[in-house]
Amino acid sequence: MADSSSDILWQLDQVDFAYKNQPVLAEIQLALSAGKCYGILGPNGSGKTTLLDLLCGLSPPDKGDLLYRGTPLYQWQKRELAKRVAQVPQDFQVRFGFSVREVVEMGRHPHLGRFASLTSQGHALVDAVMEEMGVAGFASRSVTRLSGGEKQRVAVARALVQDPEVLLLDEATSNLDIYHSLSILALIRRRVVEQSLTVVAAIHDLNLATYFCDELIFLKNGQIICQGPTDQVLRPDIIQKVYGVEAQVRKDAFSACNQVSYRLPA
């Protein structure tokens, strides 16, 4: 995957999506390449989650073409797609008292046949990822008794155990404290660099986005306002246009990336 520009995963052409006759996304034109980390930014209700839903086949577009690796997404077998695309939801809720380990192991589901149980390799992968995500210490605790942050780390662990080529993050770290959100994003970032993992992340925090993403996609009212490499599109005028706040972007030596500060317009 040296030449990432030729390795296009998703191609969206004039994609529209409406929920109960209410247009949510309109005329989305997008090409997402492998091995990059994309950030989807925009105000509440701008269609970030819906866009992620479209990408993982949760809802079909009403109009336009949506291709994954050149094949229309709806033609993909759900199980095949699940081996390639994993999603971490915004708010990971589990209804029964499954243990942390049981929940993480569910990530192997698309790789396992009916009635089959985990191979020793599968167990090793589960162990390694749980260790990496810092959830191994409470592997046997019930997920219903975890804090929001712990639960979210379990969700990320499960998605990684799925061994996908793409990770979709829907505000996956917005409930986490600074340490955990940075460390999880750093771990994911490392997989992007080392293993050519592709990430598409809906993010609220602009400063996290600059730290984490190669390219940004700004959405407003279901339309793409601007997209491009992070350092080119993270500009005060665009932030003003998308969010309606005055902003300053400056290079921050301490965190070694751009930092945004903002205020309400006078």
Next chain:
Amino acid sequence: MAARPVSTLITGAGLLLLLLISIVMSATMGFMEIPVATVLQLITHALSLGSGDMAMDPIVTAVVMDVRLPRILAAVLVGGMLALCGTVFQAILLNPLADPYTLGISSGAAFGASLVIVLQVVGWMLPTSFSVPLFAFLGSIGTLFTVLALASEDRRLSSTSLILSGVIVAAILSAAIGFLKFVADEQVGIIIFWLMGSLSGISRQNILLLLPAILIGMTVCLFYSRDLNIMATGERAAITLGINTVRLRWVLLITCSLMTALCVSVSGIIGFVGLIVPHLLRHLLGPDNRQLIILSTLGGGLLLLVADTITRAVLPAEVPIGVLTALIGGPFFAYIFKKRQQENG
């Protein structure tokens, strides 16, 4: 893996052993006391397919083999199926308080069967052995489709819409059953007795219907058991793990509705088995449906057998089994419900 209070394997083996002991013990009990050794002899003889003659009192043989064992096996199979359906309904609807009643399935089956009884009263002579199960099937499947149609505006059949639709349909059906009772006039006793549930009318044919049903039903449910586990982490998560959640719901709801209908047609309405057994086992052993489906089936069979033996052989007069399970199960369920609230609160 998880730190559960009780090990799954031990529980499974224990339940199976208890179930076998209960089957034998129950066969000894009743109006005529029969020694354990005799019962064991008869069962092993029957299992080895009757090779060779046995010097056994024909009356004792008839009591055990033709009267008691069919009813005992029916209690085990019906109880097992009710608990199996309860487990699956709870997992699909993400609601630990769900069972075939929540969706109105049992009421639908009861309506269908009551209709046969009323039609007989007004003079349509339908053969009971054939038409009661058939109408119960039609009633439950009709109910299931009505509930699904009501909930289908919501494309993904979410559990809230399903449960609300179930409550609505069940309310209408219970009024309809009330009307049937009114029409039945003097014959209302038959319907009432049947609605309260009883295993007294079991025949060998019933067993031949129940046994394959539970085996097929259990296989289907086990086939989807890992998918069911994943459903507990949310619809979206399940879809992104490659699960066709709509198909999963359809297949399991129909399978369990058929099993429920069969139970209702054979034994009337027997409540709380399908609710308590999975609930209690999940509490003790964790929510993994791969194990829960098997254990609940064993546990349900055991519970209903014990309850039926009590009403058949211990109590001075036979109380409808549905009344007994509700009278024992209801307060017991209230107790665990309260206790779990305190633990979680």
